[in-house]
Amino acid sequence: MPGIEKEYVNTGKLKYIFKDLPLESIHKNAFRAAEAVSCAGDQGKFWEMHDRLFENQNAIVTENLIKHAEGLGLEASKFKTCLEKGEYIEKIRKDVSEAHKAGITGTPAFLIGFTAPGGKVRAVKMIKGSQPYAVFKNAIDSLLAPQKE
Amino acid sequence: MKKILMPAGLILYILLTVQPGFSHTTDEIKVIKDDIKSLREGQKAIQKELQELRDLLKSKQAARPAEFKEAIINIEGAHFKGDKNAKLAIIEFSDYQ
Numbered sequence: 001m002p003g004i005e006k007e008y009v010n011t012g013k014l015k016y017i018f019k020d021l022p023l024e025s026i027h028k029n030a031f032r033a034a035e036a037v038s039c040a041g042d043q044g045k046f047w048e049m050h051d052r053l054f055e056n057q058n059a060i061v062t063e064n065l066i067k068h069a070e071g072l073g074l075e076a077s078k079f080k081t082c083l084e085k086g087e088y089i090e091k092i093r094k095d096v097s098e099a100h101k102a103g104i105t106g107t108p109a110f111l112i113g114f115t116a117p118g119g120k121v122r123a124v125k126m127i128k129g130s131q132p133y134a135v136f137k138n139a140i141d142s143l144l145a146p147q148k149e
Numbered sequence: 150m151k152k153i154l155m156p157a158g159l160i161l162y163i164l165l166t167v168q169p170g171f172s173h174t175t176d177e178i179k180v181i182k183d184d185i186k187s188l189r190e191g192q193k194a195i196q197k198e199l200q201e202l203r204d205l206l207k208s209k210q211a212a213r214p215a216e217f218k219e220a221i222i223n224i225e226g227a228h229f230k231g232d233k234n235a236k237l238a239i240i241e242f243s244d245y246q
Binding site: 001004005008009012013014015016017018019021022023026027029030033034037041046047048050053054057062091095098099101102103104107108109110111112113114115116118119120121122123124125126136140142143145 | 226228
């Protein structure tokens with residue numbers, strides 16, 4: 001991902017979007033973790049929490065999530081309320097059903113395509129699993145090419 | 150004397166005519182053997198090609214993502230990085246464990 005960010009995202013060629021696909025059957029705390037990242041997003045620290053939880057995937061229990069939030073300087077009570085109320089449960093469920101509809105059942109999975117009006121993306125390519133950079137590069141370049149004309 | 154010579158002549162005749170016949174069939178056998186050999190080789194080549202096709206098919210099936218055609222994904226309200234008006238988009242679906 002860092003290579004893609006540098007070559008395509010930072011140069012304005014590609015918009016990188018993250019969606020949640022917690023695999024609850026395998027990872028019991030994955031859904032909570034996804035909620036926690038969105039709750040951190042309420043306080044402007046979505047990516048910070050995202051990165052932090054990716055780096056510390058071992059012990060994602062609620063107490064740790066609150067510690068991570070505090071570690072990022074988030075207001076703990078607001079964060080806790082967001083988790084307790086389950087403010088993002090519906091949004092995450094929507095992400096999950098969208099993934100299933102597209103035929104995605106495992107993580108990570110990537111869809112690549114063209115941005116469309118109305119906040120949509122017309123995805124035309126799918127990459128499943130953590131593939132080498134070249135796989136992403138090939139897919140992105142093949143879609144960039146016709147636009148150069 | 151004549152009576153003894155008759156069978157002898159017959160035997161000689163048979164020997165003379167059958168002998169070339171014998172060498173003829175061994176030649177034929179050799180040709181057939183050669184034919185079989187080249188047929189076997191041909192079959193081997195076909196089998197090899199068949200195996201290669203099978204392998205190719207298998208690798209094609211392994212690369213299933215190619216079957217994906219198109220999906221419309223709603224990204225409204227989703228967190229993103231980069232230019233919001235970029236023509237291309239990559240959507241990552243992931244979890245934290």
